[in-house]
Amino acid sequence: MLTDADAAFLDRLRAKLPAASFRETTDHYVTENRGRWHGQGAVVAPGSTEEVATVIRACAEAGVPVVPFGGGTGLVGGQIYGDGPVPVILSLERMTRVREVFATENVLIAEAGAILADIQQAAEAVDRLFPLSLASEGSARIGGLLATNAGGVNVLRYGNARALCLGLEVVTADGRIWHGLSRLRKDNTGYDLRDLMIGSEGTLGIITAASLRLVPQPVGQGTAFMAVPSPEAALSLLAMAGEQMAEGISAFELIHRQGLDFLAEVGPDVVPPFAETPEWMVLIDVGLPRGLATDDALETLFEGAAEAGLVTDGVIARSEAQRQAFWAVRERIPEANKRIGSVSSHDISVPLSAVPEFITRGDKALARLGDFRINCFGHLGDGNLHYNVFPQKGRSRNDYANIRDAVKAQVHDLADALGGSVSAEHGVGRLKVGDLERYGDPTKLALMRSIKAALDPQGLLNPGAVLRG
Amino acid sequence: MLTDADAAFLDRLRAKLPAASFRETTDHYVTENRGRWHGQGAVVAPGSTEEVATVIRACAEAGVPVVPFGGGTGLVGGQIYGDGPVPVILSLERMTRVREVFATENVLIAEAGAILADIQQAAEAVDRLFPLSLASEGSARIGGLLATNAGGVNVLRYGNARALCLGLEVVTADGRIWHGLSRLRKDNTGYDLRDLMIGSEGTLGIITAASLRLVPQPVGQGTAFMAVPSPEAALSLLAMAGEQMAEGISAFELIHRQGLDFLAEVGPDVVPPFAETPEWMVLIDVGLPRGLATDDALETLFEGAAEAGLVTDGVIARSEAQRQAFWAVRERIPEANKRIGSVSSHDISVPLSAVPEFITRGDKALARLGDFRINCFGHLGDGNLHYNVFPQKGRSRNDYANIRDAVKAQVHDLADALGGSVSAEHGVGRLKVGDLERYGDPTKLALMRSIKAALDPQGLLNPGAVLRG
Structure with a gap:
């Protein structure tokens, strides 16, 4: 049985932790950014891994x-729990x-509360790249990014958060510390607890620090917008780009005109890449090794693609400022x-070749339900x-x-x-618990419940997230 | 309590499976290749995932x-169990x-018994590469390669077996089937059971099929041997190569003269790459995108490295035959x-920058123990x-x-x-169970035991491997 973090409990906790560990429960902690989730709780902000363990042991003792x-x-x-004990x-x-x-060694070790942008800067300071990159990088913290296995725009080349992590330090549900901050590229000694913790959304342990993989800064970086006649053509263009540049393709984003129409309608202000916005376009980012000019490579790609009827127009960024302006179009769509x-947002994935079918069938199915504007964009690669x-x-x-x-x-x-997923990169949280039950493989769900019961038998950690509490 | 697969049990199993599922217990199944492990058992070879589940359910029922x-x-x-019930x-x-x-989509789905070389060929037939590559690829099967998270020579660029797997089909310890053969690049719906099963060495479930990641064939491939004055220099050369060619470096193997001396002494026959074999050399394999000549890139690397004192000699393969001959040197060292x-073989990893220190201190420590020849080689990257x-x-x-x-x-x-691992790519098996207990983090071990107990409460699956039975 779980119980409230009541005054008596907090008094006991105060005796064990420095005063600086206690925070007022402001909106920041209990109201989701878009106002869709509201919670409650007593905010404790430990200053060290040992203090995290102290908090967890106290919680475990009290339930x-x-x-x-x-x-x-x-x-x-x-991150929001509103419907159970405080x-x-x-x-x-x-x-x-x-x-x-x-x-x-291309390794950086950061505590869980480090903000992604700060980690990116620390990598840049030693002439390296930490490739995880997404819209919320100015405020998202690495512990949460790992707990949710965040994706973003560079997954195509560098993988998601999981692929960028070499090791973890974790406090378990009974307040022990797993010291797993490995700098090793290869280590086959036992079960892969790192990848089990990553993506478990705080339900199996508390990530307190992580050993992260850096990569060399690409020698040449280039960016282009290309107008494509259809999502099918975009897929063929992606394949052509892969054949020509292999891992050199860092990002390959599909964007529908609706996104630019929204930006024009409500802002934020951006510079549209084309004089006349096409129905479909892709934003391509490449990072090439020494000896290859990115502009040449992008032009070669464009010419081949034009000949094959895969593109109808294209613009290559001619300066760093223009690169930033191109990316601003993509990155400001969520704000618009x-x-x-x-009415409803979705973060789905399907097998690559099923993307065009998903879009066609999705548009048709929704047209039968009502009159909508659909903004379809994302990480086509x-x-x-x-x-x-x-x-x-x-x-x-x-109204809907x-x-x-x-x-x-x-x-x-x-x-x-179509063999896809209802949560490609945002996770399950509390929003998609029912979806997981509906669409998930029953054996997988049973295994997950066994693991949760084994590692957190009291059900203390983030109850109701991922699995029904 | 576990019990023998005795005649009565096998009779019951025969009633449930086609006759073709039963095999004589030849040496192949119970004697390890080098003769170091001897086991026992009744060999059953199911023809389908359903039949695997039938076998497991029968075993679970009987213990x-x-x-x-x-x-x-x-x-x-x-793979060898000799000291418990049959x-x-x-x-x-x-x-x-x-x-x-x-x-x-760059995806291939194979059953667990598919031999690695056959999977490589199936990929090649559609102009793709399945990058997992190691000495035993002619007989190793993909299920075992995933169960042990195999490494090999292309890990630097493409990752180990885990990184090349998108999804699994698994029979659980109670004979249920998890249908997880995903073709998705991104799927954040629940715990990462795939990576938990991969590397669990058959102790948490039976992998029956896998969805594998293919990559485009590199446009240009090139290979060079370079003589380096020291392991430190080899590391600096690796860094220089990474800066120049990024992900273009497919393999970067360190080889000591001892390996070539052994080949000369006992065979198999190979063509030594240098007229006079240097003490340390590296074998570098690159696969570059369109527009970059591999020979030019390797020459540029060599010239820069020579100027910096990182190499003393070098040879670039000028034909596919010569590439194969270079690789034969590396690949035949295990046979020699x-x-x-x-006396004792080790498969260790250390943080990259600790490699030179490991070699120096290892040689010194062993010199105090006796008079040995040390053959140090491996995946420096x-x-x-x-x-x-x-x-x-x-x-x-x-004698030793x-x-x-x-x-x-x-x-x-x-x-x-030095913060390293005592099993970088070979796994724990039964050989290193004691090492895991000695060197493993105690919290990690406790979590592993909890997971094992949760997913295989009877302890049926590969008892005594990874964790003491």
């Missing part, structure tokens, strides 16, 4: 639930140090989406689309409240029917 | 242990199909080692060395039997002291 809290940028309610909200905000950088207010459904102009998301569930079910059923 | 068996090429005794040896040898190839007969200790000429490994344990302890203690 108080623990909700780990990073930057609070999660999109599926994983939890300890365990914020990693005071553990922000980059502990060590091993530049020659937020301003419009979606990963088969990962943000397929977001919006009201027609002049109407609001609330009665069909929101039907929209979501249509989109998720379709992704599932 | 009969199960030893999964792939190609039998493991080096740590994981097990079912569950051979995947009849499940060898490549089920499907999705060339445009086997002919010489090691991964910090993974095969640091193998041999008798002086004219003596045999048996009384100090074998001391040699092993010295080498493993040193790897551990």
Whole structure:
């Protein structure tokens, strides 16, 4: 039985921790950014791994639930617990140090509360790249990014958060510390607990630090927008780019005109890449080794693709400022989406070759349900689309409240029917627990429940996230 | 309590499976290749995933242990169980199909018994590369390669077996089937059971099929031998190569003269790359995108390295035949080692920058123990060395039997002291269970035992491997 983090419990905890560990429960900790989730809790921000263990041991003894809290940028309610006993909200905000950088080994060790942008800068300071990159990088913390196995724009080349982590330090549900901050590239001594903890969304242990993989800075970087006649053509263009540049393709983002229309309608201001915005376009980022000019490579790609009828127009960024401007178009779409207010947003993935079918069938299925504007964009190279459904102009998301569930079910059923996932990079959190039960393999779910029961028998850690509590 | 796969049990099993599923218990199944492990068991070779589940359910009901068996090429005794009840040896040898190839998606789905070389060929047939490559590729089966998270020569660029797997089909310890043959690049719906099963050496479930990641064939491939003055210089050369060619470096193997001396002494015959064999050399393999000539890139690297004093000599392969001849030198060293007969072999990894210190201190520590020949070679780019200790000429490994344990302890203690691993790519099997207990993090071990108890409460699956039974 779980119990409230009540005054008596907090008094006992105060006796064990420095005063600086206690925080007021402001909105930041209990209200999700878009206002869709509301929680409760007593905020504790330990200053060290040992202090995290102290908190967990106290919670385990008392049966108080623990909700780990990073930057609070999660999109599926994983960081917000509103419908059970009052939890300890365990914020990693005071553990922000980059502990060590091993530049020659391409390794950086950071505490869980380090903000992604700060880690990127620490890597840059030794002429390396930490490739994890996403819209919330200015506030997302590495512990949360690992707990949710975050994706972003560079997954195609460098993999998701899981692929960028060599080792972890973790506090277990009974308050022991696993010292697993390995700098090794290869280590086959026992079960892969690192990858089990990564993506477990704080339900199996508390990540307190991570050993991260850096990569050399690409010698030449280049960016282009290309207009494509269809998603099929975009896929063929991706294959052609892969044949020509192999791992040199860092990002390959599909963007529908709707995204640029939203930007024009509600901002933020961006410079549209084409005089006349095509229906579909891709944003391609390349990082090439010494000896290859990125402009030449992008031009060669464009010419070959034009000959094959895969592109109808293209612009190559001619300066770093123009590269940034191209990327701003892509990166500001989520802000425009937020301003419009979606009926329902989806973070699906399907096998690469099923992407065009997903888009065609999705549009048709939704047309039968109502009159929407669909903003489909995302990481085409990963088969990962943000397929977001919006009201027609002049109407609001609330006008569609009665069909929101039907929209979501249509989109998720379709992704599932095509062998896809209903959460490609955002995780399960509390939003998609029912989806996991509906679409997940029953044996997989049974194994997950066994593992949860084995590693957290009291069910203390982030109850109700990923698995029903 | 586990019990023997006795005649009565096998009779019951025969009633449930086609006659073709039963095999004579020949040496192949119960004697390790080098003769170091001897086991027992009744060999059952199911023809389908359903039949695997039937076998496991029968074993679970009777309490009969199960030893999964792939190609039998493991080096740590994981496939041989000799000191408990007579097990079912569950051979995947009849499940060898490549089920499907999705060339445009770079995905191939194979059954667990498919031999690595056959998978490589199936990939080549659609102009793709399956990059897992190691000495035993002609007989190792993909199920075993995944169960042990095999490494090999291309890990630097493409990762180990884990990194090349998108999804699994697994039979659990109670005979259920997890259908996880995903073709998705991104899927954040729940715990990472795939990576938990990979590397668990058959102790958590039976892998029956896998969804594998293919990559485009590199446009240009090139190979060079370079003589380096020291392991430190080799590391600096690796860094220089990474800066110039990024992911273009497919393999970067360190080789000591001792390996070539052994080849000259006992064969197999190879063509030595240098007229006078240097003490240390590296074998570099590159695969570059369109527009870059591999010879030019290797020459540029050599010239820069020569100027910096990092290389003293070099030869670039000028034909495919010469490339093969260069690689033959590397790939035949294990056979020469086997002919010489090691006192003790080690598969260690250390943080990259600690490699030179490991070699210096290892040589010194062993010199205090006795008079050896040390053949140190391996995957420098991964910090993974095969640091193998041999008798002086004219003596045999048996002459050193009384100090074998001391040699092993010295080498493993040193790897551990430098933050390394005592099993970089071969796994734990039964050989290194004690090492894991000695060097492993206690919290990690406790978590592993909890997971084992949760997923295989009877302890049926490969008992005594990885964890003491």
